[in-house]
Amino acid sequence: MTILISFDIDGTMEIGDPAGAVTLEMVKTARAKGIITGSCSDRPMSAQRAIWEQYGVEYDFVCYKHLLSDLKTQFEVEEYYHVGDRDDLDRKYAIQAGFGFFWPDEAAASPLLL
Amino acid sequence: MATGYAPSSMYRSREGMGIWEHKGKVAAVGVGHSPTERRWDERPETSVGAWSIMALRNAIADAGVEPDHIDGIVIVPETTTGAFWPDDKPLPQDVINAFVQTDDPLDGVAKLSVEWLLKNMPELTNINYSVYAPVCMSNALNVAAQAVGDGLAHTVLVLKAWHNLEGRYYQGGQNAQDAIGGTSAIRSLWGAPACYGTALQFAEYCRKYGKDHDMMTPFIINSRRNGLMFPEGYWAQHRPEELTPEDYQLARWIAKPANLFDNDIPIMCAASYLFTTAERAKDMKQKPVYVLNHVDSDAVPRGLTPTLDEVEAECALTGRKIYEGAGITAADLSFENMYDGFTQFHQFHLEGLGYRGIGFGDALDFYQTDISIEGPNPVSPSGGNIGSGRSRFWMHTDSIQQLQGRAGGRQITGVNAEIGVSGGPMPLGGNYTVWSATPD
Numbered sequence: 168m169t170i171l172i173s174f175d176i177d178g179t180m181e182i183g184d185p186a187g188a189v190t191l192e193m194v195k196t197a198r199a200k201g202i203i204t205g206s207c208s209d210r211p212m213s214a215q216r217a218i219w220e221q222y223g224v225e226y227d228f229v230c231y232k233h234l235l236s237d238l239k240t241q242f243e244v245e246e247y248y249h250v251g252d253r254d255d256l257d258r259k260y261a262i263q264a265g266f267g268f269f270w271p272d273e274a275a276a277s278p279l280l281l
Numbered sequence: 282m283a284t285g286y287a288p289s290s291m292y293r294s295r296e297g298m299g300i301w302e303h304k305g306k307v308a309a310v311g312v313g314h315s316p317t318e319r320r321w322d323e324r325p326e327t328s329v330g331a332w333s334i335m336a337l338r339n340a341i342a343d344a345g346v347e348p349d350h351i352d353g354i355v356i357v358p359e360t361t362t363g364a365f366w367p368d369d370k371p372l373p374q375d376v377i378n379a380f381v382q383t384d385d386p387l388d389g390v391a392k393l394s395v396e397w398l399l400k401n402m403p404e405l406t407n408i409n410y411s412v413y414a415p416v417c418m419s420n421a422l423n424v425a426a427q428a429v430g431d432g433l434a435h436t437v438l439v440l441k442a443w444h445n446l447e448g449r450y451y452q453g454g455q456n457a458q459d460a461i462g463g464t465s466a467i468r469s470l471w472g473a474p475a476c477y478g479t480a481l482q483f484a485e486y487c488r489k490y491g492k493d494h495d496m497m498t499p500f501i502i503n504s505r506r507n508g509l510m511f512p513e514g515y516w517a518q519h520r521p522e523e524l525t526p527e528d529y530q531l532a533r534w535i536a537k538p539a540n541l542f543d544n545d546i547p548i549m550c551a552a553s554y555l556f557t558t559a560e561r562a563k564d565m566k567q568k569p570v571y572v573l574n575h576v577d578s579d580a581v582p583r584g585l586t587p588t589l590d591e592v593e594a595e596c597a598l599t600g601r602k603i604y605e606g607a608g609i610t611a612a613d614l615s616f617e618n619m620y621d622g623f624t625q626f627h628q629f630h631l632e633g634l635g636y637r638g639i640g641f642g643d644a645l646d647f648y649q650t651d652i653s654i655e656g657p658n659p660v661s662p663s664g665g666n667i668g669s670g671r672s673r674f675w676m677h678t679d680s681i682q683q684l685q686g687r688a689g690g691r692q693i694t695g696v697n698a699e700i701g702v703s704g705g706p707m708p709l710g711g712n713y714t715v716w717s718a719t720p721d
Contacts, residue, residue, distance in 0.1 A: 211528035
């Protein structure tokens with residue numbers, strides 16, 4: 168089954184401000200399973216690219232979280248997920264775009280990332 | 282010594298007051314900053330009180346004066362606009378105990394008093410004049426300049442500090458209560474974000490003059506670029522990220538047509554300046570920067586949110602007052618550092634000044650020209666709040682440093698730094714200072 172997971176950064180990932188529960192190793196694990204990964208954050212898209220490159224983690228996309236629905240048109244997979252820490256932004260936009268949604272601690276315990 | 286707010290008589294609010302009676306007789310010499318942080322980590326040494334002391338001591342050292350030569354202090358007691366200590370949050374007793382206390386346990390934690398500062402800065406032994414200025418450094422500078430000019434004190438420290446707590450900005454205070462008093466209830470009832478009023482004005486501006494939001498892009502990129510050359514600032518210290526047109530233009534709306542990057546990022550920081558008489562400044566460590574004038578805008582809008590017409594009228598009036606009191610014209614400005622936190626304030630201020638001859642409706646076209654520090658028309662060389670985070674004082678530090686020739690990478694090179702203006706925040710309700718490398 169093909170899967171795409173988008174990660175918010177601040178409050179979601181260990182490298183965020185504030186730090187969240189999702190580690191870079193978890194992202195690498197997901198990629199090793201063939202999952203398409205990238206970030207959807209309020210951080211500038213150029214900064215999102217720089218973060219992945221700084222930490223040496225490959226990525227398939229970066230975008231803003233309110234553009235999740237656009238992202239969906241760029242990748243044809245069977246399941247889409249977004250991981251984020253805010254109800255009014257991450258969860259709302261994920262649901263609007265037809266993504267499944269994980270809170271950071273749920274994602275950190277998900278078999279998709281372990 | 283009880284400290285109160287500055288009386289209205291200290292402000293220059295009216296047109297027709299003539300040249301400021303103390304023009305060129307007051308100077309800024311020392312500049313002191315604390316580090317910046319996104320939020321407080323609740324350690325004593327990073328509290329807003331500790332960083333205020335650090336900024337004050339840095340300004341004293343920068344000016345090269347002995348602390349006991351300082352006889353006045355002007356501070357802004359409020360240290361936030363949107364991060365209030367929650368009623369149900371336990372007091373940080375270890376932080377409180379780390380300092381000499383006043384009767385208010387949040388003094389030095391989420392607010393500041395002169396009493397707290399003097400208790401914790403025993404080296405300031407000769408302060409005999411102290412006064413509060415509301416809200417902003419811009420206001421405090423007006424008060425300090427007038428105080429020195431009037432002879433209320435001869436060597437004055439000016440301070441503004443900001444705290445920021447864990448969690449989201451503007452979610453506490455009255456926004457967390459079940460009821461809100463006054464006219465703010467009408468806006469808050471609908472959940473309007475802070476930039477809503479300015480966004481409304483900007484929307485009308487775009488409609489009136491046939492402009493669009495994307496035309497703000499060069500200003501945003503220029504501001505962040507300048508901010509990244511401001512070593513005292515948040516983005517330079519913590520996240521040295523430039524912005525691209527794509528980054529800006531695709532960002533989500535906060536209140537359309539104001540997006541995420543039209544808003545500044547709340548941070549912790551403190552800054553202080555040392556003001557003195559022009560005569561005393563000659564013997565201090567740094568080059569004096571003379572105050573040619575200070576101006577207050579005290580206009581009250583007819584409604585809850587000022588209309589574009591009101592904004593333009595007030596900015597034009599402010600511009601006239603700035604020039605009248607300083608005895609200069611727009612052509613004398615080497616640079617401008619007007620407020621930008623929201624970005625969409627800036628074009629109103631710029632047009633009110635008639636900077637480089639522009640009129641109302643011209644600023645966004647002006648932004649498409651060379652507005653860099655290397656060009657002939659530098660716009661916001663400080664980078665402002667957009668370039669360095671929410672402080673409302675980067676513009677003042679930069680103006681002083683530009684005229685002292687020590688703005689580092691931000692030093693304007695397309696024109697000689699001779700006269701600059703800084704101030705804000707709101708088009709209706711702001712304070713402005715005209716700075717000069719020479720007293721006349």
